[in-house]
Amino acid sequence: MEDSGEESASRSSPNFRRNWFGFFILGLANTLPYAIVSTAANTIADSFDKGRFVATVYGAGGSATIIVKAVNTFFLTNVSYGSRILVNSALMLIGLAGLAFANSFILAIFAIVLVGAVNAFGENVALGYLARFDGKLVNAWSSGTGMAGLAGAAMYVLFGCLIESVNGKEDELQKLDRWAFMLVIPAAIAYLIAFFQIIREPASTHPYHPPAPVAVPQALPTTLYPNIQQDSKDSRPLLQCTAAIVQRTNEAGSTNEVEIRPSRWSHFIHSLPTRLKRYKTCLGLVALLAINLGASQFLSYVIRTAGAQARHSAEYDKGCPELYASLQLCFQAGVFTSRSSVQILRIRKVAVLNILQGINMIVWILNQQYKFIPVSILPAYMIYVGLLSGAVYVNVFYMVQTDSKYKEERELCVNITAIFITVGISLSCILQTILFNTVTIPDSKPHGLW
Helix, strand or coil: CCCHHHHHHHHCCCCHHHHHHHHHHHHHHHHHHHHHHHHHHHHHHHHCCCHHHHHHHHHHHHHCHHHHHHHHHHHCCCCCHHHHHHHHHHHHHHHHHHHHHCCCHHHHHHHHHHHHHHHHHHHHHHHHHHCCCCHHHHHHHHHHHHHHHHHHHHHHHHHHHHHHHHHCCHHHHHHHHHHHHHHCCCHHHHHHHHHHHHCCCCCCCCCCCCCCCEECCCCCCCCCCCCEECCCCCCCCEECCCCEEEEEECCCCCEEEEEECCCHHHHHHHHHHHHHHHHHHHHHHHHHHHHHHHHHHHHHHHHHHHHHHCCCHHHCCCCCCCHHHHHHHHHHHHHHHHHCCCCCCCCCCHHHHHHHHHHHHHHHHHHHHHCCCCCCCHHHHHHHHHHHHHHHHHHHHHHHHHCHHHHHHHHHHHHHHHHHHHHHHHHHHHHHHHHHHCCCCCCCCCCCCC
């Protein structure tokens, strides 16, 4: 536990509550579209008669995420956060419109890829931006993402029940996809308002990393530059800047300073060793936490996908609420609760949580094949899975945002840690796609464990 006096001081700091609300809305708006996709994965697949490709829907959502996170972490650090937020909100709108009006499974998959990329890119941008604020605000972001999952799942379940009650046909539930994604379009507006209007960045600047040294010759060749002279008093072989200032003498005998700036490619080449050293340092610092975070995402997504085969196929896409969407709602309820808990309970030994989740994964995979867990137990069990998953997420990022050993490279370390989320989700989708099409092919008739 942190010192209560220190915590009270941070909460009374200027704009703390305003920023807490802002990051909560930012997390909610960024995650809501992807939360709808996660809840609707089974229905999306079934609506195109692709019931065996539920894991593919999840995989599509994570397919481009490692690319966008790597691009943000390694190439966009000099691009303003505002610009990245604007581009992400525009792509969010395109992805949602694509999902709402997709008329084939392929088009739907492409739209899901975009929605997943937007979620991942926005997550990395927001977590990196949080490095400039009080580290305890990570609870606001985490709580917002948890609420997005809960709200998205609840909206999908309730709207599905409404459609069924009005139309009285089970196949009408498939129309839910279009309306659900259209209704969440305002999230893109809330996303912009949270960043540009609500959040207020502290006056203190974030840690500055000077660019790599650029070599400047002791004397510029007079045959190439006859009117340029270098200050003889400057005997430094390397300047800690990206440009050299030299003097030029004109025909009248007066002098003026000229800035010689290397090309961007030249600067990239010269800064590469420094960059690689920073990446290596951060990776070494966060490796254990990052691996635990990736493992947690792997385990929980395997279990979530297993929910599509937790009971016999006749029990899905039937009744209100629909079974798969209900299990996702339960998972998100657990995630929201634990992601909002870090200001009350902090857990440093997150590996213990992953061990417990690993046991859960084995049980759920066995249940995919043998259907031995009663339907009455599944909701409570999925809440427990969500609690473990959310606890690992929020505690890992809380430690990276607040522990002193990450202070010098906090922003980069946060971004590198977040990349492991994508690794875990991608591996889980590969495993479940294989299982769905080999070992746990949808049942044609009920069968038990014995």
